[in-house]
Amino acid sequence: MFSFKNVYVRFIQSHGMARHFRSLAIWDAFRREAQPHEMSDQLSQRLVAAAHTAPESLLASLGTQLSGLSAERANLIRREVGPNEVGHEKPMPWWLHLWHCYRNPFNLLLTLLAAVSYATNDLRAAVVIGAMVLLSTVMRFVQETRSNKAADELKAMVSNKATVMRRDLAEEAAAEAREFFEIQLHTKPAHQEEVPIRELVPGDIVVLSAGDMIPADLRVLSAKDLFVSQAAMTGESLPVEKFALPRQPSNNALELENLLFMGTNVVSGAGLAVVLETGGRTFFGALAQRVTATDRAPTAFQTGVNRVSWLLIRFMVVMSPLVLLLNGFTKGDWVEAALFALSIAVGLTPEMLPMIVTSTLAKGAVVLSRKRVIVKRLDAIQNFGAMNVLCTDKTGTLTQDKIFLERHTDIHGNKSEEVLSLAYLNSHYQTGLKNLLDVAVLEHAEVHRSLDIAANYKKVDEIPFDFQRRRMSVVVSERDDHHELICKGALEEVLAVCTRIREDGQDMPLTPERLADIKQRTAALNEQGLRVVAVAMKEEPPHRQAYSVADESNMTLMGYVAFLDPPKESTEPALTALKAHGIEVKILTGDNELVTAKICREVGLEQRGVVLGSQIEAMSDSELSEIAVKYNVFAKLSPAQKERIVRSLKAAGNVVGFMGDGINDAPALRAADIGISVDSAVDIAKEAADIILLEKSLMVLEEGVIEGRRTFANMLKYIKMTASSNFGNVFSVLIASAFLPFLPMLPLQLLVQNLLYDISQVAIPFDNVDAELLTQPQRWNPDDIGRFMVWFGPVSSLFDIATYLLMWFVFSANTPEHQTLFQSGWFVEGLLSQTLIVHMIRTRKIPFLQSRAAWPLLGMTLAVMAMGVFMVMGPFSHYFKLQALPPVFFVYLAGILMAYIALTQAMKSFYAKRYGWQ
The missing domain is CATH 3.40.50.1000 (HAD superfamily/HAD-like)
Incomplete structure (x- = not known):
């Protein structure tokens, strides 16, 4: 019945990848439905062929080189293939969006009622009901259009990026010249550039490191300990290592070790890959097309809203036939009784719920964006x-999001330039994800040194960081007679691969006594709030070019670098x-x-x-x-x-x-x-x-939490108001139908009253929220809504019955000839009491005195109340089959409304003490 699809599904689908499938059950279901053998034959064949093609031939077929594409060439390709977006729902044309806003059960029911009214020559009722449908549809259309626009603007503020190789036009021209004239031209080298993922095109050369999302379907060109988590694609719980060449031949693209798929992510290592497919032509895109045609599994909040909505609909299904039977048998006019029962059905349906919830959430999101x-x-x-x-x-x-290198010492705590140099080389040459510690080392060394020590070294290999080892190593060569393996990481993990220590320029065995001394010294640094990172090294013969985790053994602990991370x-x-x-x-x-x-x-x-x-x-x-x-x-x-x-x-x-x-x-x-x-x-x-x-701040987070609670509180107000008011109306209508010789209100009047009441609540998203409601977390509890409805609904019925008695005995509106007077009296009282309930239920405090609504809501409710009175007392009352009420009626009405406010306030206090307010 209720869906946020128009508001956020396309927002997420155009923004995210694996995040589509945060619910593993949903993702697993789609993955099971789209096993590898069900992939598009053409897609599968293209990917398998690319995996087995020689890299040089593959790059040539894609019109690219290892140095990448130029920005101009990438733009040309993008215009041809489109943006790299998956599952992106194109914005509907305005007329189609308008149709979607209209075609809900509530509007269809109203349209049916308008058609019946027109067929029975009740043109006024048909016009009013048509206006109701038009207003409801246009309001939802406008609100959802604004919500979609707000979501798109927010989406643009956060975008994932990919690192690609880019070359300028001179390099592009040189490539063409080499191809056609076989000459060598001097050109500027290619450079790395970060671009939004949506701008990637086939042929782009992507640089990968730990933490990166795989932005498209890729073919690996080079890899160093490249481990990828592809559970979203294959269900494998452990990361899979990827290589430049497939280790085992296969016709199943998902099993090939040199293919990477959009929606997966790099766990560790580094690599270079070429983009094969983008957007909807990727394997992920093929699956996402199924998702765009299917709503996401409802969240706990959506499920709760649905439960409340269906509760009201069940009331409608039960009460409408009951009202039909009561009025049909007691009044004898079954056509009129049927129209009245349909009107009751419309009054019980929360037709404004989607619009109110949507606009409240969108308004909350926009306000949160202003709070960063x-x-x-x-x-x-x-x-x-x-x-x-x-x-x-x-x-x-x-x-602070800024770490400072405070000390660089040997194992005894003495300042050591050698340890700083080794740490610098390790941080400088690693190609993985540089964390704040690496940045601190590089910045410290650059400030305190006039010469770049890395200029004397060349990199041989690296062993990337992972969260099991908690260390990473680089292998460098200063001279041709040996390689230096430099390891940097958490103290315990580095000690685990060390057998010696460097002491006064000599390598000494790592004895239990020395180990105890090391732990004592580093613990003292930790107690001062310093983060200690150990630095170790060993020399290797210069004959190897590839190293692995197994080579991190028999190392020499050189010392420590200690970092200050001030609060x-x-x-x-x-x-x-x-x-x-x-x-x-x-x-x-x-x-x-x-x-x-x-x-x-x-x-x-x-x-x-x-x-x-x-x-x-x-x-x-x-x-x-x-x-x-x-x-x-x-x-x-x-x-x-x-x-x-x-x-x-x-x-x-x-x-x-x-x-x-x-x-x-x-x-x-x-x-x-x-x-x-x-x-x-x-x-x-x-x-x-x-x-x-x-902004990475708990203070910003705290402001966001408060705004989230304010948004939720305003949504809950509407749901409570709608549920309790509609439940009360059920009792009032049943009692009136059983005892009155005429209808308590005509279908037209009931619909107009319901329309005005709905309009009065449009400003709820902009309402103030009592401070005490923001001090504690607010849970969504649909069962509490049902209890609230049962407690507060009958209160309004008491005063509806009081109005019945007033009109019957005081104003003698007790015959079919005087039913217009009776209906006019209940129309005004019902509208004013329903509108007042907005202010009564919006707060636990005394309304207007201790807690005042925001001006938009206050102004809207005053305008609706004035409109209701004018419809009865003004010159157009006969269009709605109403008549002017005696002035003394409003004296009685004031007393009824004051009693209603007093009883509701007393009920609020009792209810809040027993069950809590929210």
């Missing part, structure tokens, strides 16, 4: 407001604000426990014990669930352990947010209820996130 928070999935706003546990890394969140000034007040808003912060870091504890003390985060990754590894899921809730600092974690902690917290009933920006954070980001990343994060982290912060 970009919402990738609109319905994630609900989880943002409901979040009660925030898991975050330490670096760049609690601390942000804003961290302590941000943590205080998050705690005040009911959010518990837990630190999940791969860093040392001593450094983590020091930073936590500096920022005022109360520690309830520190749990290490090695301890978590030995725990069962039930044990971890208990520990995850009890403790708030977890150190030396692997990516899988971060994910386990997040899942354990979710299993304990928490709404968990995870904030991270590294490749090691991607599993936890996907596992969390709401993944939060930053614009400077690696591609896979941004892809996995629901929320993107344009």
